Amino acid sequence: MTKNHSPRKKQFLDESLKMIHEKGYKATTMRDLAERMGFEVSNIYNFIDSKEALLESYLFMISEDFHDGIDHILESGYPPTEKLKALVSLNIRLTSTKPYQVGLLVNEWRNLKEPKLTKFIDRRNEYEEKVRLIISEGIESGEFRPFDMDIITHAVLSSVKWIYYWYTDHSEEVNPVELERQLTEFVLGGVGGGAQS
Amino acid sequence: MTKNHSPRKKQFLDESLKMIHEKGYKATTMRDLAERMGFEVSNIYNFIDSKEALLESYLFMISEDFHDGIDHILESGYPPTEKLKALVSLNIRLTSTKPYQVGLLVNEWRNLKEPKLTKFIDRRNEYEEKVRLIISEGIESGEFRPFDMDIITHAVLSSVKWIYYWYTDHSEEVNPVELERQLTEFVLGGVGGGAQS
DNA sequence: GTCTATAATTCGATAGAC
DNA sequence: GTCTATCGAATTATAGAC
Numbered sequence: 174m175t176k177n178h179s180p181r182k183k184q185f186l187d188e189s190l191k192m193i194h195e196k197g198y199k200a201t202t203m204r205d206l207a208e209r210m211g212f213e214v215s216n217i218y219n220f221i222d223s224k225e226a227l228l229e230s231y232l233f234m235i236s237e238d239f240h241d242g243i244d245h246i247l248e249s250g251y252p253p254t255e256k257l258k259a260l261v262s263l264n265i266r267l268t269s270t271k272p273y274q275v276g277l278l279v280n281e282w283r284n285l286k287e288p289k290l291t292k293f294i295d296r297r298n299e300y301e302e303k304v305r306l307i308i309s310e311g312i313e314s315g316e317f318r319p320f321d322m323d324i325i326t327h328a329v330l331s332s333v334k335w336i337y338y339w340y341t342d343h344s345e346e347v348n349p350v351e352l353e354r355q356l357t358e359f360v361l362g363g364v365g366g367g368a369q370s
Numbered sequence: 371m372t373k374n375h376s377p378r379k380k381q382f383l384d385e386s387l388k389m390i391h392e393k394g395y396k397a398t399t400m401r402d403l404a405e406r407m408g409f410e411v412s413n414i415y416n417f418i419d420s421k422e423a424l425l426e427s428y429l430f431m432i433s434e435d436f437h438d439g440i441d442h443i444l445e446s447g448y449p450p451t452e453k454l455k456a457l458v459s460l461n462i463r464l465t466s467t468k469p470y471q472v473g474l475l476v477n478e479w480r481n482l483k484e485p486k487l488t489k490f491i492d493r494r495n496e497y498e499e500k501v502r503l504i505i506s507e508g509i510e511s512g513e514f515r516p517f518d519m520d521i522i523t524h525a526v527l528s529s530v531k532w533i534y535y536w537y538t539d540h541s542e543e544v545n546p547v548e549l550e551r552q553l554t555e556f557v558l559g560g561v562g563g564g565a566q567s
Numbered sequence: 568g569t570c571t572a573t574a575a576t577t578c579g580a581t582a583g584a585c
Numbered sequence: 586g587t588c589t590a591t592c593g594a595a596t597t598a599t600a601g602a603c
Contacts, residue, residue: 197480199396203597216569254562283394317561324552325561327532335528355521363560364514364522365451400579413587
């Protein structure tokens with residue numbers, strides 16, 4: 174499917190990815206992409222079948238990357254706290270490696286058309302279920318406090334969702350080690366050090 | 371500007387807001403809006419000047435709501451922890467009151483055109499600065515741990531950003547009191563109860 | 568792999584009658 | 586405030602020459 178990339182095709186895919194992230198999928202036209210590449214619109218179809226196929230390709234690839242990562246964590250046998258740390262680490266690793274793909278994953282998935290949209294949402298729900306598994310294990314073991322599962326799962330997911338910002342829109346340099354350390358500290362212990370209420 | 375709403379105009383604005391949230395701004399056409407209202411496209415322009423103006427109106431209104439809220443918190447004289455609790459509370463209150471507007475604020479702001487786009491981003495940066503103020507005060511007083519300001523600010527903002535999901539796409543009922551309690555607990559203390567490294 | 572040319576559709580918006 | 590009719594521009598995509 175995605176093999177046999179000529180250098181020119183790879184360049185097109187890279188530029189397209191960046192531009193779709195910057196302007197949004199709907200706002201990025203084939204003319205925009207062609208103009209950035211310095212050729213005519215029709216040449217795009219030497220590389221891809223359709224605009225829709227381009228989005229699908231990126232979204233499902235990065236989606237599977239996250240699944241591979243979290244599957245590995247679930248099979249690790251680590252205690253829940255270590256699994257959660259590994260989850261933060263996974264997010265930072267994938268985001269630093271493929272920042273624009275992660276950006277698409279956050280912002281552009283809803284531009285998929287049926288039946289791919291349903292397929293994507295199902296797969297995303299499966300991922301969220303895996304995150305729930307880690308958290309519920311931690312609550313049962315007493316390592317985590319007894320949160321509402323829906324709320325805490327979305328809070329944790331949301332806490333790592335914005336990382337792509339650091340590697341795309343952010344101008345300053347990023348220290349991945351420090352980012353992971355700080356974000357882990359926040360997810361595990363919040364802004365304050367102890368209990369409240 | 372937004373006064374003298376006839377019931378029909380108010381209904382149009384409500385339906386538009388909901389539809390733009392569901393389909394996305396770019397994907398929602400004037401024909402879509404007219405169809406939902408049961409009249410022809412041209413009638414839309416009895417209520418609004420342009421599609422762009424519709425988006426602007428909603429975004430800047432809800433943006434100012436957040437500013438009003440956080441300004442009130444900053445003037446409160448509360449200690450940092452209480453200010454942070456109030457910030458969570460503000461997010462839940464505004465989101466439960468105007469869930470679709472908050473959804474637009476998160477997802478559709480970048481569809482603004484210049485010069486409104488720059489104006490919006492400037493205003494958003496001002497809001498983020500106010501959040502930073504609360505957090506830095508907490509770190510200096512020792513109530514919060516010594517995080518990197520950029521990282522922790524975005525982490526906190528991200529932790530409350532997904533709340534709109536509960537009031538728009540979420541099917542189950544929401545208990546605002548419980549949501550606030552749990553989310554506050556997470557932001558202040560994380561998933562675990564104590565410190566780590 | 569690049570071009571010209573164009574098809575076929577959809578878009579936001581306007582004019583003007585009632 | 587609702588309609589019909591339409592404009593002009595922009596959209597994705599294709600055909601076919603070089």
